[in-house]
Amino acid sequence: AQSVTQLGSHVSVSEGALVLLRCNYSSSVPPYLFWYVQYPNQGLQLLLKYTSAATLVKGINGFEAEFKKSETSFHLTKPSAHMSDAAEYFCAVSDEADYKLSFGAGTTVTVRA
């Protein structure tokens, strides 16, 4: 079974600063990894996904994530935070044979002016 752990339930950054959200996974097979974002009062939307191609994955809104097998990590970064990045972010894992995604507990990002 797959699972993910998101380190830190809340992250506060200044506008223009680096955003770093940490995700570690556990999987017995090569994983598919995802980051989703949830803006206030909305459903989740896909930010980016890793499916065993390039280890550095670029997503929407300037976010990217790097798959590191040796560290079982898939951390999400954005070089310069914007006020509109305030949201909750979820890491998720699946494998090819499984219809189900397993989600982390989520990390809430606040951006200070």
Added chain:
Amino acid sequence: DVKVTQSSRYLVKRTGEKVFLECVQDMDHENMFWYRQDPGLGLRLIYFSYDVKMKEKGDIPEGYSVSREKKERFSLILESASTNQTSMYLCASRSEGLVGELFFGEGSRLTVL
């Protein structure tokens, strides 16, 4: 754009009532899912359906049932609502073969008194 519509954004019900949460998607997706979202716990899968009239239990099916009579519609049923079912419920859909790329509705926030 894919649209997943959940019939009610906010519901307040009494303990013991039967509750129906409806979800409709307009992109002919084969797979549909019901998740429950609670602070600090992330999203947990209640039930999923990989095709019409097909359903499988997720991680927390107790106290819930589902119905999928038509491809576009997936209903979540609480036969006898309890206070511990107060939560945000999220419906999602996915095209067969696109591992992990879920499209979510905006959620239904249920309060059981």
